[in-house]
Amino acid sequence: MAGIPLVGECYPSMPVHGTPTRARVIPDKKVVWLVTDSKLNWIKKDKYEWTNTRMVFEITTKGDKTVLHFTHEGLVPEKECYAMCEQGWNMVIKEWLFNFITDGKTI
16 A cells, blocks of 8 residues: 555444454545455454455546545455455445435434
8 A cells, every 4th residue: 555645544334344444545536445454254264354355445527526446455256255345245335325424324
């Protein structure tokens, strides 16, 4: 994450994972969360699959619209948690975050 300033420790509210992260921000463009520790209790083999992965939120515009592109770097199909995490991220980004941004409503 060289070149992106460290903002500080960040503890996002992830009820299943409780994953502490370090956040780096390029204002109005990008937020990168480095997962420094994780424990996925529902995984059978490696409960720490998220450790040292990055959650990247990139913000761009398309016409008069704002576009959010999310990538969980290091979360690949070979990981045991991949399918469930893909479903979870789709729900968090496409439903919860979208509803919060558009309606101001949280779950």
